[in-house]
Amino acid sequence: MRWLAEVHVRLRPGIADPEGQTIAGGLRSLGFDSVGEVRAGKLLRLSFEAADREAAEGAVSSMCRQLLANPVMETADWELRADEEPPDEEEA
């Protein structure tokens, strides 16, 4: 069974975020004066096979720990749903 996960990777509070600061500065210089802190993170969408929801949750959790997020600096959470579309549709 195919699953689609949307993983949100965010910097932990207190970790410096130069990308977010640059975006905040850019927004303010465009006239959005009230913009406060901006935090930049990653949004990853991935599909994979797993037997059931429990196995799929375990797989995403393991992917986050092993590759997608740096647990020292980042946190990860995700939304998981069964993928009804056939995979690799756009490969041609």
Place this chain on the structure above:
Amino acid sequence: MRWLAEVHVRLRPGIADPEGQTIAGGLRSLGFDSVGEVRAGKLLRLSFEAADREAAEGAVSSMCRQLLANPVMETADWELRADEEPPDEEEA
């Protein structure tokens, strides 16, 4: 009134995504053989002032068009909520 927006910036379908391909390759080499396409995007969290929800929606839409997303290659959507916490709490 203070608002908190979480903006999701995604590459449009068909736009090449080297970061996503690299992540997919990394996951497969870690043993997650069934991983299909991975798409990488940005997750931006920002706070700002606006009089009401309508003004806040307009501001975020304008920020996305002017800076946060490249409309040729990316799409943006967002969740907006009133921010109850005082701003700049962590500046000290």
